[in-house]
Amino acid sequence: MTQIRVDFIRGKRIESTHQIKALVTDADGKILLSTNNDNDFFFPRSSIKVFQAIPFAMSGAVKKYKLNSKQIALACASHKGEEFHISELKKWISKIKLKTKNLQCGIHGPLDKTASEKIIYSRKKFNELHNNCAGKHLAMLTSCLFNNHNIANYLDFNHPHQKNIRKIFNKFTETKLSKKNFSLDGCSAPQYSFRIKSVSKALNNLIKCYNSSFEYSIAVRKLINSTLKYPNYIGGTKSFDTKVIDSSKNKIFCKHGAEGVFLFAHLKKGISGVVKVADGNERAIPITIINIFKKLKLMNKTELINLQRMEEFYLKNHAEKKIGYINSKII
Numbered sequence: 001m002t003q004i005r006v007d008f009i010r011g012k013r014i015e016s017t018h019q020i021k022a023l024v025t026d027a028d029g030k031i032l033l034s035t036n037n038d039n040d041f042f043f044p045r046s047s048i049k050v051f052q053a054i055p056f057a058m059s060g061a062v063k064k065y066k067l068n069s070k071q072i073a074l075a076c077a078s079h080k081g082e083e084f085h086i087s088e089l090k091k092w093i094s095k096i097k098l099k100t101k102n103l104q105c106g107i108h109g110p111l112d113k114t115a116s117e118k119i120i121y122s123r124k125k126f127n128e129l130h131n132n133c134a135g136k137h138l139a140m141l142t143s144c145l146f147n148n149h150n151i152a153n154y155l156d157f158n159h160p161h162q163k164n165i166r167k168i169f170n171k172f173t174e175t176k177l178s179k180k181n182f183s184l185d186g187c188s189a190p191q192y193s194f195r196i197k198s199v200s201k202a203l204n205n206l207i208k209c210y211n212s213s214f215e216y217s218i219a220v221r222k223l224i225n226s227t228l229k230y231p232n233y234i235g236g237t238k239s240f241d242t243k244v245i246d247s248s249k250n251k252i253f254c255k256h257g258a259e260g261v262f263l264f265a266h267l268k269k270g271i272s273g274v275v276k277v278a279d280g281n282e283r284a285i286p287i288t289i290i291n292i293f294k295k296l297k298l299m300n301k302t303e304l305i306n307l308q309r310m311e312e313f314y315l316k317n318h319a320e321k322k323i324g325y326i327n328s329k330i331i
Contacts, residue, residue, distance in 0.1 A: 047257030074135030080236030081110020
């Protein structure tokens with residue numbers, strides 16, 4: 001069994017410690033790294049958006065509404081509300097002739113601080129497109145329009161589109177979702193708890209779909225290739241998942257989720273990983289992922305250096321003075 005911990009060190013003393021749950025396997029399910037939490041349940045949150053987008057990518061809606069690769073990538077995204085994100089979302093909602101109020105994701109300011117401040121200073125209002133899940137919701141609505149499904153209740157547990165999403169989860173995890181594992185995400189979309197090993201199996205099957213010819217392969221390649229082509233659209237210019245895709249030269253598809261979740265799939269090596277910070281603190285994710293990549297040689301030296309350069313592992317105070325550092329151990 002492997003143990004992974006992340007320490008936040010102030011001066012020479014450990015101030016905080018985060019325990020990590022992780023499972024990394026090859027495409028055939030052989031365990032390469034495990035913290036022995038494989039049977040633990042967790043909510044993957046936004047990390048599983050690529051699976052939620054498969055019914056949309058299969059529906060024919062992309063072709064009918066002439067959606068571009070940036071918009072397809074946004075279907076899998078937790079965008080940060082930067083101008084280029086909002087621009088594509090506005091074009092998308094215009095194509096399907098809906099209004100922002102049709103999105104039932106709720107409203108919050110852009111997660112990118114600069115983008116948020118710009119709107120505040122201009123005295124404009126935030127709307128549903130600024131919600132980081134707007135692309136996922138537009139994908140659901142677009143698919144519903146194509147299939148003539150009711151859009152007023154598109155988030156209901158028994159809505160046809162949500163049934164289609166559960167069918168995808170069941171297929172890729174090779175399990176059957178139980179309603180007792182049902183809850184709501186921050187954006188009001190259905191969210192489910194899974195065993196870590198079930199999400200690992202789903203990633204294995206995602207890689208197989210991407211590299212071979214199966215029932216969902218065309219849709220999977222459409223979603224992943226759009227994201228690899230425009231990685232800034234799955235997160236943002238400062239997002240760690242965007243940085244990983246960039247640094248790996250598009251060999252690794254990945255997605256973060258709230259409460260310290262990170263999923264990755266090395267499309268060339270056929271290796272995937274599920275990582276969950278036990279206490280949900282997302283600050284422990286970057287150094288954990290980088291150390292897993294080092295240990296399993298999932299990135300070469302140049303790629304790792306490029307990724308590390310984009311992250312800051314020193315702790316600084318408000319006066320920009322270094323007061324400590326982040327340390328991660330894989331034992």
